[in-house]
Amino acid sequence: MALPRPIGQPEADATGIPPQNGDAGRVTPIAAGETGRVTPMMEQYQDIKAAHPDCLLFYRMGDFYELFFADAEIAARALGIVLTKRGKHLGIDIPMCGVPIERADEYLHRLIAQGHRVAVCEQLEDPAEARKRGAKSVVRRDVVRLVTPGTLTEDSLLDARRNNYLLAVARARTSSSGDDSSRFALAWIDISTGEFRVSESDRALLPAEIARLDPGEIIVSDALYGEPDLAAFWRSLPAVTPLARDVFDGATAERRLTSFFAVSTSEAFGALTRLEITAAAACVTYVERTQIGQRPPLSPPLRESAGASMAIDQATRGNLELMRTLSGDRRGSLLDAIDRTVTAAGSRLLAQRLSAPLTYQARIAERLDSVGAFVADPATRAETRSRLHAAPDLARSLSRLAVGRGGPRDLAAIRDGMLAAADLARALASLKDKPAEIAGAMQACRKPDGMLAAELSAALAAELPAFKRDGGFVREGYDKALDETRALRDESRRVIAALQARYAEDSGIRILRIKHNNVLGYFVEVTAQHGERLMSAPFNATFIHRQTLAGQVRFTTIELGELEAKIASAAERALGLELETFERLAAAVMAQSVNIKECAEALSILDVASALAHLAVERDYVRPQVDDSHAFVVEGGRHVVVEQALSRDGAPFIANNCDLSPPPQTGAGRIWLLTGPNMAGKSTFLRQNALIAVLAQMGSFVPARRAHIGVVDQLFSRVGAADDLARGRSTFMVEMVETAAILNQAGERALVILDEIGRGTATFDGLSIAWATVEHLHDVNKCRALFATHFHELTALSGRLDRLHNATVRVKEWQGDVVFLHEVVTGAADRSYGIQVAKLAGLPPSVIERAKMVLAKLEQEDRAAPKGFEDLPLFAVPQKAPREKQETVEDSLVAALAAMNPDDLSPREAMEALYMLKAKLTGTRKP
Ligand code: ADP
Ligand code: MG
Numbered sequence: 001m002a003l004p005r006p007i008g009q010p011e012a013d014a015t016g017i018p019p020q021n022g023d024a025g026r027v028t029p030i031a032a033g034e035t036g037r038v039t040p041m042m043e044q045y046q047d048i049k050a051a052h053p054d055c056l057l058f059y060r061m062g063d064f065y066e067l068f069f070a071d072a073e074i075a076a077r078a079l080g081i082v083l084t085k086r087g088k089h090l091g092i093d094i095p096m097c098g099v100p101i102e103r104a105d106e107y108l109h110r111l112i113a114q115g116h117r118v119a120v121c122e123q124l125e126d127p128a129e130a131r132k133r134g135a136k137s138v139v140r141r142d143v144v145r146l147v148t149p150g151t152l153t154e155d156s157l158l159d160a161r162r163n164n165y166l167l168a169v170a171r172a173r174t175s176s177s178g179d180d181s182s183r184f185a186l187a188w189i190d191i192s193t194g195e196f197r198v199s200e201s202d203r204a205l206l207p208a209e210i211a212r213l214d215p216g217e218i219i220v221s222d223a224l225y226g227e228p229d230l231a232a233f234w235r236s237l238p239a240v241t242p243l244a245r246d247v248f249d250g251a252t253a254e255r256r257l258t259s260f261f262a263v264s265t266s267e268a269f270g271a272l273t274r275l276e277i278t279a280a281a282a283c284v285t286y287v288e289r290t291q292i293g294q295r296p297p298l299s300p301p302l303r304e305s306a307g308a309s310m311a312i313d314q315a316t317r318g319n320l321e322l323m324r325t326l327s328g329d330r331r332g333s334l335l336d337a338i339d340r341t342v343t344a345a346g347s348r349l350l351a352q353r354l355s356a357p358l359t360y361q362a363r364i365a366e367r368l369d370s371v372g373a374f375v376a377d378p379a380t381r382a383e384t385r386s387r388l389h390a391a392p393d394l395a396r397s398l399s400r401l402a403v404g405r406g407g408p409r410d411l412a413a414i415r416d417g418m419l420a421a422a423d424l425a426r427a428l429a430s431l432k433d434k435p436a437e438i439a440g441a442m443q444a445c446r447k448p449d450g451m452l453a454a455e456l457s458a459a460l461a462a463e464l465p466a467f468k469r470d471g472g473f474v475r476e477g478y479d480k481a482l483d484e485t486r487a488l489r490d491e492s493r494r495v496i497a498a499l500q501a502r503y504a505e506d507s508g509i510r511i512l513r514i515k516h517n518n519v520l521g522y523f524v525e526v527t528a529q530h531g532e533r534l535m536s537a538p539f540n541a542t543f544i545h546r547q548t549l550a551g552q553v554r555f556t557t558i559e560l561g562e563l564e565a566k567i568a569s570a571a572e573r574a575l576g577l578e579l580e581t582f583e584r585l586a587a588a589v590m591a592q593s594v595n596i597k598e599c600a601e602a603l604s605i606l607d608v609a610s611a612l613a614h615l616a617v618e619r620d621y622v623r624p625q626v627d628d629s630h631a632f633v634v635e636g637g638r639h640v641v642v643e644q645a646l647s648r649d650g651a652p653f654i655a656n657n658c659d660l661s662p663p664p665q666t667g668a669g670r671i672w673l674l675t676g677p678n679m680a681g682k683s684t685f686l687r688q689n690a691l692i693a694v695l696a697q698m699g700s701f702v703p704a705r706r707a708h709i710g711v712v713d714q715l716f717s718r719v720g721a722a723d724d725l726a727r728g729r730s731t732f733m734v735e736m737v738e739t740a741a742i743l744n745q746a747g748e749r750a751l752v753i754l755d756e757i758g759r760g761t762a763t764f765d766g767l768s769i770a771w772a773t774v775e776h777l778h779d780v781n782k783c784r785a786l787f788a789t790h791f792h793e794l795t796a797l798s799g800r801l802d803r804l805h806n807a808t809v810r811v812k813e814w815q816g817d818v819v820f821l822h823e824v825v826t827g828a829a830d831r832s833y834g835i836q837v838a839k840l841a842g843l844p845p846s847v848i849e850r851a852k853m854v855l856a857k858l859e860q861e862d863r864a865a866p867k868g869f870e871d872l873p874l875f876a877v878p879q880k881a882p883r884e885k886q887e888t889v890e891d892s893l894v895a896a897l898a899a900m901n902p903d904d905l906s907p908r909e910a911m912e913a914l915y916m917l918k919a920k921l922t923g924t925r926k927p
Contacts, residue, residue: 040138042089048121048143055119055146056111064098065120072097078114079107105156108147112157115239118147146290149239150217153192153296153400160344160393162351163190167215168282169206170248171224172275187279188213191287191296191403193348193395194597198276199304204745210237211314212355214323217241219286221248243286250274253281260284261300269300276303294403297593307713309356310697315738316717320690321641323355332903334691337641338700340614342388345395345600346607353608357697359713364626367609367699369435372623374613375701376432383427384610391420394600398593401586408464408473408582414589414596415456421445421599422453424606437605444602447595452588459585468582471575482577489570492563496522499559507539514560520546522564524555612700619643621701624692629710630669630748632660632693632784636705639688640695643703645903654681654822655705658689660751660784663803668748669710669784671777671801673794674824676809677833679840679899681822682788683719685809686753689786690717693751712784714750716742718757735759736769743776750783756790767791778804795828817895840899842892842916892920 038046045068049057056075058065067075072095076083085093099107111118121143130139150166152158167188184206187198201209210218217239225234225242234240246252254266257280261268266277280301287296318326325332335354341347358364374381392413400406401414425445428438461475474482500514509530516522523546526534531553534543543555589596615621636655643653660670674682692702696709718738739757746752757773758766770791777785778801787794798804808829810821818836835855839848900913 038089040136044138044141048119048141052119052143052146055117057143058099058104058118058120060101060120060122060141061098063101065101065104066096066098068094068096070095074116075107075111078111078116105154109157112147112149112152115149117241119143120145120147143292145292145294148217148241148290150215150219150241151191151287151290152216153396153403153405155393155396158192158396160396161339161347163195163348164192165190165213165215165217166283166286167210167213167218168248168279168286169210169218169220169224170275170279170282183275185273185275185279186210186213187276187283187301188215189283189287189298191291191298192399193345193600194297194299194399196280196283196298196301197304198272198280198301200273200276200306205306205311207233208311208313211317212309212312214355215239219243219247219282221245224248243282247282247285248278250278253278256285257281257301260288260295260298270303272301272303276301291403294405296399297402297590297597299597308359310359310694310712311714312355312357312694313716313741315741316715317355319717319719320687320694320715322694323351332641334640334694337644338612338615338695340611340618341607342385342611343391343603343607344393345604346388346611349604349608350611353698354694357694357712358699359697359711361626361628361711364697364699364711366435366437368623368626368701370437370605370609371612371616371699371701373431373433373435373438374610375616375623377430378617380428380431381610381613384424384606385614387420387424387427388603388607388610391417391424391603394418394596394603398589398596398600401589402593406586407467408460409466411456411582411585411589412460412464415453415460417603418448418450418453418596418599421448421603422450424603428606438609441602441605444595444598445606448592448599449595452592455588456585459581468579469575471571471578474578474581479577479581482574482581485570485574485577489567489574492567492570496560496563496567499563503557507534509533520554520556521568522556522560523547524557524560525552526555527552616701619703621703622706624696624702624704624707624709626696626709626711629708630662630667630784631708631710632658632669632689632712632751633706633708634658634689634692634702634704635707637688637692637707638703639684640691640703642684642688656685656688656822656824658685658786658824659805660689660786661708661710666803668782668803670803670805671774671785671787672805672807673774673798674786674788674807674809675790675792675795675829676788677811677818677820677829677831678790678837680809680811680820681824682809683755684822685824686755686786686788687717690715690751690753710749712749712751714746715753716746716750717753717755718742719755739769739773743773743781746777746781746783748782750781752777752781752783752785754785754787756788758789758791767793770794771797774804775801792829837899840895842896842899842920845892889921893917896920 045057045059048059049069049071056067056071058067060066066072069089072083075081076095076097079097079099081097081099083095083097086096087094108118121141124140124142127139130137147157150164152164158164165188167186170185170187172183172185182203184201184203185198186201186209187196189196199209218234218237219241220234220243222242222245224230225240253274254277257277258264258266258268266272272280284298287298312320312322317323321333323333323335324330330336335351338354339347339350341350353367358367374384394414394417397406397410397413397417400410422445425442428434428442431438434442459474459478461473464473465471476483476486496514500512503514503524504510504512507530509526511527512530513525514522515525524534524543528548528551531548533539534553534555535545542557544557545553546556547554616623635657637658638653638655646653658672660672662669674685676682688703692704692707693709693712693715695702696707697712718735735757739754742752742754754773758768758770770787770789771794774787774794774797777783777787795806798806806826806828807824808827810823810825811833812819812821813833813836816836817840818833835848835851838851839845843851896917902910905913
């Protein structure tokens, strides 16, 4: 059903207070004066509000959306707009605030971002219609849409490069058995693109699944929301909406889902479990309730089998900075470093693939084949990318048209997208070997009917307005009736120009002007000094006074009124004809929506494949060998992000090898124990190998000379003493909780990265925990792992654990300073170089000297009588440090600067570093 067009005119005032001129048509009165009587409009408002108690109600009045009562107070505070009072309700002032409709998107955006939901209530008839029913009758209004974080379609409310998922989580009713046995189903849709997926999960995997999808909004039943076991979890997530039970009712789910898609049985979607159907039905019911009768073109729900993608929990995602950095920015993340896509849809697909690396070797190979084909053919790659540049966001335009929120530019986007796709299919014909994925995409690119694009080209003007209500988007010559009406309208405008000349002539007022505004329509305007003249005979017979302003006086005339009516009716007729054309074209587009959607998907697939190829060539990546073995061999591996950061400064990245493959005659992978001083490059090495696994399995080439990865099905990464003060937990507690999660969950195909676990407590505690953790990983989890530690003692374990390999990052000592070579070699670090690093960091020379003495003493005491020291240093230093030459100020400044890595500093650390540098300079200048 097409909703009546919202009407922008202010309605007749039901309270007797006249509309305010000069206030852009804003009408404000809503309630009766002092009597305490409830006006009809207030009654209407309260009925509508009562139906949407959990939403802020945007109540359309003329050119504004007004908010009243508590809503007004909340919105005024959230948006920083003025809270006013209008009228009284039952004797009490009504708080009110409003937003102009043309800026509504911007305000909606801010309210949604702050977690509010908004019900948009429109005027559904012309105020003139209402007046026909009697002077006091109220314009018909109703809510046409609920705006929630998970159901957005407007470009201005969405990030073009990210999917915005609405996720429904349903749980199977468990018997009296423990919670761990309960099953969960997830269903998620992106209503702006039509994507619809379902999967099952258990309690342990639920957080990782939610982290992977990173939804804009989560819906759950009231009951599940209130579950004591999950309450804290739901609260830790950004936008969780508890809903009445009926939305998650298993008994009606099948019927709701099938009726949405107009199919007779859910078997049409393949084998979905009852629980999955419940979650999927919750999604469509929520869409129906928020979109109020409008249907986004959702694809049928597609099942994602559990285990199809690498399980990566929230902590690991954060830690590896896959989608965003620890500080929450896209810049500096892995995604940002590998994104060479040229379309928004391609960027979204890349993000999707990166957040869910595959585990099926054959599907990974398919994607790698596509990248390989584009790597091998630079000319076709360049051509593909330049054609994609011209392809707009088909999926999002299609969704907007489907829910009645599309504009002329969306029609143009559909046309341009289809044309770009057809061109692209032709261009790809020259590709030498066409892998399956590319061949499939080419076919999809050719699917939309060329006639539709031709029709759109013929109909649409060159310059298009943002909204269809603005008119002027149908090309001249396309619709004869429209051209005639427009001519009439334009002719009348010429008549007005002539009229102005005649009036000026007759009255002798040369600066007389005919102007137009929304309140008065066309009017004659003269300066105050000429006003008197027109108000006296004989001119007052023609000029009827309308308004006196500070400097001007305004008049109307009978002729002008008639002309105005003519122009208005011609303009209205022209707009009506244009809107008819719009609806017809939109319907033609919707008739091909399935083909257009497939075409949109194909474009994003081609974008991702050619972009990854571009990246591979640009940065010299190789195709990884991915199979079902337990191998993990990386030769000449590099860290994607660090390498790019260093190359911007012209510095080289030192490539390193890693081999976690099972030793001969053993089934399980190796653990590398990595020791070496601070700043040597341990953390970088650990992460680069995890990132290479992620890249390989998402179907990308990798930064290495050679890589052989046996499919990784779980990835864990933890850093000791991670600062988690925000969540109010002790850092050591966090470290242990996370380590426990790994030791309890990691299976034989897992890849585990542990960086300095045990650092958050006293040395002996920490060492003991690290020790036991390595043993557990080796004997119980039997997974491939990289373990960086400053506990040198752990290297002794390699004598006992046959799959434990000691590695260290080489450093060189030069004139008493430590030089980092960033080269990973077999063996164990001999010393910590802690004091050298402290010196580089700029500790005062006296402190450094003193530390060396203490260390030397500790060394002796240690051997003779280890008692009395709780935190022993764990690395040996030479007994006699060479005596150093006196350092100059410049030396120490240069050394301190060299030791700093601006990318690693928090703003506060950067401040401190600056103070430290300054102190070095001024401290030594003192006499
Ligand atoms: P650690 O964990 O041993 O303290 P990091 O991995 O944090 O050391 O590395 C410290 C810095 O050294 C990094 O920020 C990076 O600039 C540099 N670095 C690390 N590995 C390399 C490498 N392989 N090549 C070049 N520079 C590196
Ligand atoms: Mg480190």
